[in-house]
Amino acid sequence: MTGPVFQQDQDLSGLIACPRCDVLHRAEELADGQRARCARCGTVLMWPREGAFLHVVAFSFTGMILMIGAIFFPFLEIAARGLSHKSSIFGVAMAFSDGFLAPLAFAVLTMIVALPIFRFAALIYTLWPLANGRPAYRHAATAFRLVQELQPWAMAEIFIIGTAVALVKIGGLATVSLGPAFWAFCVLIIVIALKNSFVSDWTIWKAIGQK
Amino acid sequence: MNALTATDAGLVGCTRCGLVWHQDESHCGRCGAHLHVVNSHGLQAVWAWWIAGLVFYIPANLLPMLVTTTLGHAQKNTIVGGAIELWKHHNYGVALIVFGASIMIPIGKFIAVAYLAITVGNENRRGGAPHLHMLEVVEFIGRWSMIDVFVVAILSALVQLGFVASIHPGPAAASFALSVAFTMLSAQSFDPRLIWRGINREKR
Ligand SMILES: [Zn+2]
Ligand SMILES: [Zn+2]
Numbered sequence: 278m279t280g281p282v283f284q285q286d287q288d289l290s291g292l293i294a295c296p297r298c299d300v301l302h303r304a305e306e307l308a309d310g311q312r313a314r315c316a317r318c319g320t321v322l323m324w325p326r327e328g329a330f331l332h333v334v335a336f337s338f339t340g341m342i343l344m345i346g347a348i349f350f351p352f353l354e355i356a357a358r359g360l361s362h363k364s365s366i367f368g369v370a371m372a373f374s375d376g377f378l379a380p381l382a383f384a385v386l387t388m389i390v391a392l393p394i395f396r397f398a399a400l401i402y403t404l405w406p407l408a409n410g411r412p413a414y415r416h417a418a419t420a421f422r423l424v425q426e427l428q429p430w431a432m433a434e435i436f437i438i439g440t441a442v443a444l445v446k447i448g449g450l451a452t453v454s455l456g457p458a459f460w461a462f463c464v465l466i467i468v469i470a471l472k473n474s475f476v477s478d479w480t481i482w483k484a485i486g487q488k
Numbered sequence: 489m490n491a492l493t494a495t496d497a498g499l500v501g502c503t504r505c506g507l508v509w510h511q512d513e514s515h516c517g518r519c520g521a522h523l524h525v526v527n528s529h530g531l532q533a534v535w536a537w538w539i540a541g542l543v544f545y546i547p548a549n550l551l552p553m554l555v556t557t558t559l560g561h562a563q564k565n566t567i568v569g570g571a572i573e574l575w576k577h578h579n580y581g582v583a584l585i586v587f588g589a590s591i592m593i594p595i596g597k598f599i600a601v602a603y604l605a606i607t608v609g610n611e612n613r614r615g616g617a618p619h620l621h622m623l624e625v626v627e628f629i630g631r632w633s634m635i636d637v638f639v640v641a642i643l644s645a646l647v648q649l650g651f652v653a654s655i656h657p658g659p660a661a662a663s664f665a666l667s668v669a670f671t672m673l674s675a676q677s678f679d680p681r682l683i684w685r686g687i688n689r690e691k692r
Contacts, residue, residue: 292508294494294501297620299526299681301492301501301508317491317684318620322506355646357653364645372644373657381662384669385641388634418520422504429627429672432634438585439638445582446574446643450558450653453646482505486518 293322293479304479312477324477330408330484336472337397337404343465344394344433350458353440357451366390366458392431393469399424400472407484417485425478434466495685500525503679526681534605537674538598544667545594552658554640560651567591567636567660589635590664597633597671600626601678608682616683623683626675633668637661 293302295315302322307313313323347366354363366389373382399420406414440459447453494501500511504521516523524530552564565573567590574583600622607619640661647655 289499289508289510292494292499293506294499294508296501296503296506297680298616298684299493299495299501301494301497301499318617318680353642353646355649357649360649360652362646362648364642369638369641369645372641373661377659378657378662381637381657381665384665385637389638418518422519422521425504429631429676432631432638435632435634436638438632439635440642442582442585442635443639443642443646445579446570446639447647448579450647451649479506482507482519486507 295320295322321477323479325480326476329476329480330404333472333475334401334404334408336468336475337400340465340468340472341394341397341401343461343468344390344397347458347461347465348390350461351456352458352462353444353456354454355447355451356454363456366462388430388432389436392427393433393465396424396427396431403481403485407481412487413485421481421485433462434469437462437466493681493685495526495681503681526679526685528608528682530677530679530682531605531608533677534601534674537670537677538601538605541594541667541670541674542598544663544670545598548660548664548667551660551663553636553660553664554643555656555658556647557654557656558652564658567664570636586636586639589633593629593633594667594671597626597630597675601671601674604678604683619683620680623675623678623680630668630672630675633671634665637665637668 291304293304294300295302295318297320298315298318300315300317302313302315304323305313307323307325309325309327311325312321314321349365351363352366352369354361356362367386370382370386370389373379373385402414403417403421403424406412406417440462444453494508498511499508500513500523501508502516502519502521502523505516505519507516507518509516509523511525513523515521549567551566553567553570554565556563556565567586571583571587571590574586604619604623640657643655644657647653
């Protein structure tokens with residue numbers, strides 16, 4: 278084995294191992310807005326930003342309100358030959374609810390509604406005390422871990438592109454009008470994109486770890 | 489490049505939050521993630537999910553994805569059939585989106601993940617950055633295959649006009665959704681630290 282040998286009692290809290298490639302770095306205090314990247318693979322390791330936590334809380338709160346609005350208002354309405362049919366997002370997920378496709382309805386509802394709402398709530402829970410300079414609430418580490426782990430499975434933005442494709446498919450068959458929930462969802466996508474690009478995970482973990 | 493890794497230093501890095509621990513710790517004291525040294529056991533999970541994804545991908549393409557009933561006449565469409573239908577109606581852009589998300593992305597993902605898993609341990613490789621980029625592209629783009637499942641859900645929920653027109657989901661919707669989920673799990677189980685470390689070095 279090469280490299281320095283670390284003693285059992287040595288303080289390791291000043292080190293970062295790149296989560297992607299395992300290279301060790303010394304965590305230095307960065308100036309506001311400075312970005313530290315891994316020397317080998319270029320992954321962003323640290324990116325402290327003044328007021329970033331409060332921004333993420335604000336975005337999450339906006340996102341949650343939009344999401345709740347999107348559930349209760351009509352999403353799309355279709356009309357053909359004098360017949361019409363309205364559907365909410367709930368109705369979209371329930372399209373799979375009969376027979377052997379029922380678990381798929383549950384999965385779709387989870388991916389487009391439950392996970393985004395849960396992630397917003399967990400982010401607010403984690404970051405609200407930190408944004409105010411107070412120690413993290415209990416179980417904040419679990420909450421933020423879930424925020425990270427569930428991220429690939431929250432698919433609100435993919436759902437919107439799916440809606441666009443569906444509208445084109447219906448195009449020849451009937452007239453479709455967009456409900457308020459559709460627009461709420463579009464704004465939601467922008468909110469999610471802004472929120473995700475605001476702060477590095479290391480900065481949040483560091484704040485959670487400080488007692 | 490000879491950078492010192494946590495493993496070389498006899499330590500273990502947390503893959504979730506980046507904090508470094510001694511190798512006898514089993515969980516990260518800060519974020520609670522399970523700590524594991526870089527090893528190739530994880531590749532078994534990658535392959536298991538990969539095979540499951542492939543197994544479900546086959547019926548997803550053979551069975552009908554959508555059943556459209558227009559004025560009493562039922563028409564069944566597979567994934568490819570749906571894309572061709574769109575193309576015939578001159579919706580070229582959307583046809584390409586559907587084709588890309590449902591055919592190109594899944595197949596590209598199967599190839600990319602298999603390539604990454606097979607080339608681990610290839611000591612002739614020059615640096616790992618292109619491989620990491622490949623994994624990041626797979627992780628980023630893989631979820632977008634879910635588009636077609638959502639399209640089917642929206643169409644089935646919306647187009648319920650009785651005799652005039654109604655759309656119902658076919659069995660391919662479920663197997664395609666499972667295939668996408670399994671390939672996402674396959675890519676997530678791949679430990680990118682293996683790209684640099686390889687299998688041979690670990691046995692030393
Ligand atoms: Zn790195
Ligand atoms: Zn950790």
